[in-house]
Amino acid sequence: MRGNCIVAQSGGPTAVINQSLCGVIQEAQKHREIEEICGAKNGILGLLKEELIDLRKEKTSAIDNLGTTPGAALGSCRYRLKSWSESKKDFEKIIEICRKYNLRYFFYIGGNDSMDTTNKVNEAAKRMDYQLKVIGIPKTIDNDLVFTDHCPGFASAAKYLAVSVMEAGRHLESLYGSESATILETLGRNTGWLAGSCALAKRSKEDAPHLIYFPEIPFSLDKFIKDVKEVYHKIGGVFIVVSEGLRDKKGNYVCARKDGVSIDAFGHPELEGISGYLKELVESRLKLKTRTIKSDICQQSAVHFASRVDMEEAYLVGKEAVKLALEGKSGYMITIKRGKGKVYERRISAARLSLVANMEKKVPLRWINRRGNFVTEEFIEYVRPLIQGEVNIPTQNGLPCYAKLEKRRILAKK
Amino acid sequence: MRGNCIVAQSGGPTAVINQSLCGVIQEAQKHREIEEICGAKNGILGLLKEELIDLRKEKTSAIDNLGTTPGAALGSCRYRLKSWSESKKDFEKIIEICRKYNLRYFFYIGGNDSMDTTNKVNEAAKRMDYQLKVIGIPKTIDNDLVFTDHCPGFASAAKYLAVSVMEAGRHLESLYGSESATILETLGRNTGWLAGSCALAKRSKEDAPHLIYFPEIPFSLDKFIKDVKEVYHKIGGVFIVVSEGLRDKKGNYVCARKDGVSIDAFGHPELEGISGYLKELVESRLKLKTRTIKSDICQQSAVHFASRVDMEEAYLVGKEAVKLALEGKSGYMITIKRGKGKVYERRISAARLSLVANMEKKVPLRWINRRGNFVTEEFIEYVRPLIQGEVNIPTQNGLPCYAKLEKRRILAKK
Numbered sequence: 001m002r003g004n005c006i007v008a009q010s011g012g013p014t015a016v017i018n019q020s021l022c023g024v025i026q027e028a029q030k031h032r033e034i035e036e037i038c039g040a041k042n043g044i045l046g047l048l049k050e051e052l053i054d055l056r057k058e059k060t061s062a063i064d065n066l067g068t069t070p071g072a073a074l075g076s077c078r079y080r081l082k083s084w085s086e087s088k089k090d091f092e093k094i095i096e097i098c099r100k101y102n103l104r105y106f107f108y109i110g111g112n113d114s115m116d117t118t119n120k121v122n123e124a125a126k127r128m129d130y131q132l133k134v135i136g137i138p139k140t141i142d143n144d145l146v147f148t149d150h151c152p153g154f155a156s157a158a159k160y161l162a163v164s165v166m167e168a169g170r171h172l173e174s175l176y177g178s179e180s181a182t183i184l185e186t187l188g189r190n191t192g193w194l195a196g197s198c199a200l201a202k203r204s205k206e207d208a209p210h211l212i213y214f215p216e217i218p219f220s221l222d223k224f225i226k227d228v229k230e231v232y233h234k235i236g237g238v239f240i241v242v243s244e245g246l247r248d249k250k251g252n253y254v255c256a257r258k259d260g261v262s263i264d265a266f267g268h269p270e271l272e273g274i275s276g277y278l279k280e281l282v283e284s285r286l287k288l289k290t291r292t293i294k295s296d297i298c299q300q301s302a303v304h305f306a307s308r309v310d311m312e313e314a315y316l317v318g319k320e321a322v323k324l325a326l327e328g329k330s331g332y333m334i335t336i337k338r339g340k341g342k343v344y345e346r347r348i349s350a351a352r353l354s355l356v357a358n359m360e361k362k363v364p365l366r367w368i369n370r371r372g373n374f375v376t377e378e379f380i381e382y383v384r385p386l387i388q389g390e391v392n393i394p395t396q397n398g399l400p401c402y403a404k405l406e407k408r409r410i411l412a413k414k
Numbered sequence: 415m416r417g418n419c420i421v422a423q424s425g426g427p428t429a430v431i432n433q434s435l436c437g438v439i440q441e442a443q444k445h446r447e448i449e450e451i452c453g454a455k456n457g458i459l460g461l462l463k464e465e466l467i468d469l470r471k472e473k474t475s476a477i478d479n480l481g482t483t484p485g486a487a488l489g490s491c492r493y494r495l496k497s498w499s500e501s502k503k504d505f506e507k508i509i510e511i512c513r514k515y516n517l518r519y520f521f522y523i524g525g526n527d528s529m530d531t532t533n534k535v536n537e538a539a540k541r542m543d544y545q546l547k548v549i550g551i552p553k554t555i556d557n558d559l560v561f562t563d564h565c566p567g568f569a570s571a572a573k574y575l576a577v578s579v580m581e582a583g584r585h586l587e588s589l590y591g592s593e594s595a596t597i598l599e600t601l602g603r604n605t606g607w608l609a610g611s612c613a614l615a616k617r618s619k620e621d622a623p624h625l626i627y628f629p630e631i632p633f634s635l636d637k638f639i640k641d642v643k644e645v646y647h648k649i650g651g652v653f654i655v656v657s658e659g660l661r662d663k664k665g666n667y668v669c670a671r672k673d674g675v676s677i678d679a680f681g682h683p684e685l686e687g688i689s690g691y692l693k694e695l696v697e698s699r700l701k702l703k704t705r706t707i708k709s710d711i712c713q714q715s716a717v718h719f720a721s722r723v724d725m726e727e728a729y730l731v732g733k734e735a736v737k738l739a740l741e742g743k744s745g746y747m748i749t750i751k752r753g754k755g756k757v758y759e760r761r762i763s764a765a766r767l768s769l770v771a772n773m774e775k776k777v778p779l780r781w782i783n784r785r786g787n788f789v790t791e792e793f794i795e796y797v798r799p800l801i802q803g804e805v806n807i808p809t810q811n812g813l814p815c816y817a818k819l820e821k822r823r824i825l826a827k828k
Contacts (some may be wrong), residue, residue: 042591078592158791162813167429167715170485170816174427178492183713189670201812213623296707297596298671302583305718307812387812398721398801399614401578402584 001131003104004036005322006052009072010079010110010117011140012045012297014153014159015306016314020137021074022188024091025055026063026113026286031326033246034105036118038410042064047094052101054410065403067311068393070301080113081120084127091124098125098132100412105133105222105325109318111140111151112358115333119353127163133325136333136353137317138220141300145358147351148335152314155301156306158197161186162387165201168293169208171237176237181228181282181290182208183240185275187269187299190215192363194299195243195376197383208239216362217372224278225285227373232288242274304400309388313346320348321371341397415517415545418450419736420466423486424457424531425525425554426711428567429574429720430728433481434523434551435488437732439469439479445740447520452824457491457524458531462507466515468824479817481725482807484715487819490553494527495534498541505538512546514826519547519739523732525554525565533767538746547739550747551731551769552584555714557607561775562749562763566728569800570720571713572611572692575600576801579615583622583653584709590651595642595696595704596622599689601713603682604629606777608655608713610789611797622653625745629677630776632663637701638692641787646702656688667821718814722803727760734762757801 003305005025005039009017021039028034034117039053040046046053053074055063063148081090097103106125109119115136122134138145143154164182172182188194192214201208210231231238246254255273274294282290313322317334324332394401415464421432421548422440435453442448452461453467468490469477476641480487495504511517520539522532529550536548553561579598586596602608606628616624624645627633645652660668689706696704731748736744749788753759781793808815 013588015581022557042588045591070581070587071585072588074588075590076588076592078589159812163718164712164716166813166816167484167717168711170483171427171711171715172421172485174456174486174488174490176460176489178490271747273690276687292708293710294706294708295712295713296584296705297582298578298709301585302578303581304577343472372515383810389812390809395804397798398573398803399580402580 001104001134002035003102004038005034005105006038006040006103007044007107008040008109008115009074009076010108011070011076011348012057012069013076013313014139014141014298014300015070016152016304016310017109017139018069018073018150019311019314020139020310020318023315024107024137026212027319027322031322033326037412038101038103042075042408043079044081045077046075047097048090050097053405053407057408058405061249062403062405064392067315068149068302068303068391069402076205077133081117083120085184091128094121095125095128095130102413104131107135107137107321107325109137109139110358111142112145112360115353116357117332118333119357122353123212133328133330135321135325135330136356137321138333139314139336141194142188142191144189144191144360145364146361149346150336150339150386152209152310152317153394154193155310156302157194157385157386158200159307160299160302160305161194161198161295162200163305164293164295165198165208165239165241169201172208172237172239177289178289180232180237181240182274182293182404183278183290184293185241185244188215188243188245188360190245190360192216192243194378195289196242196363196367199380200383200387206235209241210235210238211372211373212241212375213243213246214363214368215243215245216365217368219246219254220249225281228282229286232286240278242278244274246274252388260265283365289301296303303391304393306391308385308391309386311391316348319394324350335354388407415518415547416447416449417516417570418452419448419519419521420452420454420461420517422457422460422603423488423490423523424522425490426714427484427486427490428553428555428714429484429570429717430516430555430566430724431465431523432483432487433728434553434732436480438521438551438736441733441736445736447740450824452515452517455487456820457493459491459493460489461511464502464511466824467819467821472819473823474742476817476819479808481605481729482717482805483816484717495531497534497536497627506658509539509542510545512544518545521549521551521735521739523551524554524768526559526774529559529767530771532747534744536767542779547744549735549739549744550649550770551735552747552749553728555608556602556605558603558605558639558774558776560770563752563760564750564800566639566731568607569724569797570716571608572614572797573721573801574609574707574713574719575612575717576614576684576718578709579622579653581657583615586651586653588624592703593705594651594702595654596707597656597689597692598707599656599658599706601710602629602657602659604659604770604774604776606630606657609655610777610781612655613789614797614801620649623655624649624652625787626655626789627657627660627676627787628777628782629657629659629661630779631782633660633668634663635695639656639695641697643700646700654692656692658688660688703758714731717805718807720805721801722805725801725805730762737779738764767817816820
């Protein structure tokens with residue numbers, strides 16, 4: 001089917017989200033069926049607002065350098081499409097714009113909320129009898145998409161966090177006695193993939209991190225204090241990693257704000273604050289001077305220490321999305337399957353968007369130790385191959401040189 | 415004078431503190447006057463506790479790799495020596511140990527609090543008529559030592575923060591509309607050197623950071639809200655950098671905890687919390703969803719993105735300290751002087767410890783803009799040469815390979 005394609009980015013950007021964009025653009029350029037290559041500004045909002053960018057007009061060098069540029073080059077959004085039964089308004093607008101611009105291929109780079117959007121666009125096109133090939137491209141540092149072994153973006157965040165723990169761990173170690181505890185808070189929402197990955201920093205028993213806490217394991221304050229005390233008495237200091245989304249045994253977040261500003265479009269409450277909360281606890285109950293680290297969006301955007309494997313895979317899922325759409329498939333998200341052997345091998349596959357949207361893959365409980373405060377060797381074996389390899393980024397005057405798109409508007413043909 | 419030398423590290427480690435250690439060791443190895451090369455474990459405490467390490471016994475490769483290792487390889491401390499008039503106990507112990515081990519050269523790597531220690535050791539040796547050559551080696555990310563153009567450790571922290579702002583800034587930019595503000599909190603205590611350095615991230619008007627707040631300028635909440643509002647209306651989002659040590663017009667810290675755990679040996683209160691405080695303000699007053707970043711000790715320990723110039727200079731001040739002591743000088747801190755020309759040139763000099771100890775160099779007010787919310791071009795010109803060049807760190811399995819010392823105890827000769 002000949003026509004134009006549209007690509008957009010959604011949700012929290014990752015260090016490699018632009019690699020996927022680059023993969024889509026460069027693959028689309030190879031195929032005659034695809035005429036214009038449009039980018040929607042700020043995800044689905046760009047389609048709704050008719051803010052479409054002509055990606056064929058961008059400089060080749062800008063596209064080449066996209067992959068090592070943080071943020072979402074097209075802009076992103078956190079916008080929730082209502083369901084078909086709630087309101088057809090957005091869908092009518094989307095399909096109207098698709099018709100106007102003859103958009104026939106729709107690529108959406110995002111996480112589980114964004115796969116909900118992608119799925120809804122696919123369903124709407126079918127219902128409205130508009131020929132549109134819709135493919136989702138996985139992206140999330142949370143690593144919580146189902147049907148895929150892992151998600152592009154996760155490994156770079158994991159690598160950045162692991163190096164942070166290595167470095168801050170050495171720092172803490174040299175101050176044992178005067179500053180005795182450090183708490184590093186990771187993102188990851190309801191899953192402990194990122195928190196668990198900090199274990200990569202550990203090379204010996206004494207190395208940081210000493211304790212890791214997961215959203216998958218009900219959090220007990222008393223047990224936490226007991227754990228911290230035990231490590232402190234054994235080695236003279238303690239480096240703790242906590243996932244932002246810890247929950248108590250009733251399933252309530254240990255730290256969640258409930259005011260209006262802090263809830264996003266998908267109804268997720270803001271979780272930040274767990275490290276500060278636990279710091280106060282460690283200081284008051286154990287009298288240990290404690291520092292907290294909250295890298296927050298730095299762990300999502302740290303291209304300067306990204307994983308090469310992650311970069312390659314992010315590009316690959318973008319490229320494969322285009323191929324799948326051109327095979328006539330629609331309503332799928334690209335997935336990565338891992339070979340069973342000892343040496344890391346991957347192959348690309350796909351899963352139905354309807355099965356992926358809004359689902360969440362947690363860390364298997366058998367990959368967390370019995371005491372619920374560290375990962376097992378299996379977790380490490382899972383994540384280690386994904387953080388391999390460094391990425392060369394062009395620098396200028398001591399700092400990275402990051403690309404920018406010119407973002408020229410595209411106009412529909414009369 | 416023939417004898418043994420002792421070197422120690424004190425205060426918060428920096429990304430390059432071990433380069434200075436390396437400089438001392440490798441220079442000391444070249445001189446016949448210096449017999450044993452001892453390291454004191456955990457700064458002055460190692461001397462008081464007679465925990466001395468034989469640095470000649472360390473592997474050459476471990477010493478070579480020290481320079482790219484975070485933390486303080488010998489261990490550090492935050493210990494305040496009482497003044498001579500308050501108590502002679504510590505001084506008597508220190509000189510006793512010096513005699514016992516025939517320590518004749520004393521090198522202390524640290525910031526302004528540590529230069530107080532160094533100065534006191536120098537004075538005590540003189541009073542007790544013990545021949546000891548005492549030289550301080552500057553180290554602090556805060557960049558607040560007087561008589562030196564800048565301090566080793568500062569530039570690497572500045573570079574790490576600048577890349578963090580670049581990356582997190584791109585991240586925020588792609589989400590303008592759904593997440594509109596980010597507040598990054600830097601260290602720096604009473605000076606805005608680190609906060610100001612984040613301005614290096616800015617390449618165009620729209621780039622982060624948009625606003626920077628300094629301890630040097632009395633902080634007004636109302637003016638802050640006005641500034642944020644103005645930037646937000648102009649560009650749709652706002653990236654704010656704040657120094658941990660902001661003070662109101664009465665000179666009180668905007669955020670300081672006063673409980674016992676949070677005050678260090680030198681009486682400095684803990685300052686963390688300003689970003690969280692301002693976030694609540696921005697969210698409640700302006701209804702802008704705001705995220706906070708607090709890299710904390712990661713900015714002190716991030717060897718993986720250190721400045722090569724900083725690394726070289728940290729080595730140099732260590733090396734020059736040994737040379738100065740061998741010239742017979744005592745009671746000095748090594749300083750770095752900058753040439754007057756456009757091209758960055760440095761030369762090594764020295765300043766009296768008694769003039770350096772406990773003093774604090776603030777950002778000159780003429781380097782902060784009139785509105786008190788950004789740096790001037792002069793600040794940028796000052797810091798830019800210091801962050802140049804990347805450092806190659808050995809990696810293994812996708813993560814840095816950091817050295818460790820074996821730390822064999824040294825015994826005094828009978």
